[in-house]
Amino acid sequence: MSGKPLVVLDPGHGGRSPGAVSRSGLREKEINMAICLAVYQALEGLAEVLLTRQGDENVTLVQRAALANAARADCFVSVHCNSSVDRRARGTETFCFPGSAAGRRLAVLLQQQLVRSLYLPDRGVKTARFAVLRQTRMPAALVEVAFLSNTVEEELLRDQAVRQKAGRALARGIGEFLGL
Ligand SMILES: [Zn+2]
Numbered sequence: 001m002s003g004k005p006l007v008v009l010d011p012g013h014g015g016r017s018p019g020a021v022s023r024s025g026l027r028e029k030e031i032n033m034a035i036c037l038a039v040y041q042a043l044e045g046l047a048e049v050l051l052t053r054q055g056d057e058n059v060t061l062v063q064r065a066a067l068a069n070a071a072r073a074d075c076f077v078s079v080h081c082n083s084s085v086d087r088r089a090r091g092t093e094t095f096c097f098p099g100s101a102a103g104r105r106l107a108v109l110l111q112q113q114l115v116r117s118l119y120l121p122d123r124g125v126k127t128a129r130f131a132v133l134r135q136t137r138m139p140a141a142l143v144e145v146a147f148l149s150n151t152v153e154e155e156l157l158r159d160q161a162v163r164q165k166a167g168r169a170l171a172r173g174i175g176e177f178l179g180l
Helices: 028-043 061-070 101-118 151-158 160-178
Strands: 006-011 048-051 075-082 092-096 122-127 140-147
Touching (some): 028 160, 101 122
Parallel strands (some): 006 048
């Protein structure tokens, strides 16, 4: 036992599931993983961190939640990029499970840090009964960092420096949540 809190990071999609794909072919699963690796690095030494997938693998939503539950994680953060048929849709939003006060607190901190760091429109914290939020037994949040369907935000998501920045912002939010 290290005594450090345990964070489970969930890079959305993977393997046969690319997630959203931009018009130029940028795949959400790769961006999600790059951002999660940046969170991982930023939390090194402060928290124990587990990823729900190590690379470009197929992992079901049930498996992702089960991993976090079995590990008795202190919090669960799922990382995604958004997409809309409305190509003008922009900004950052974060989801928590309805009725979870701790989940909402985590979501608010993550959303604040992302908005302060990336300066994208603040779409706020919302609730959803997404499987990874419903099936995890610890405070959980799902971030939608920016829209792959918007040309301006797609360019940002393509940029490794922006991914790093998003990852560091999420790590700050997690750190605040855990009192690190
Ligand atoms: Zn996604």
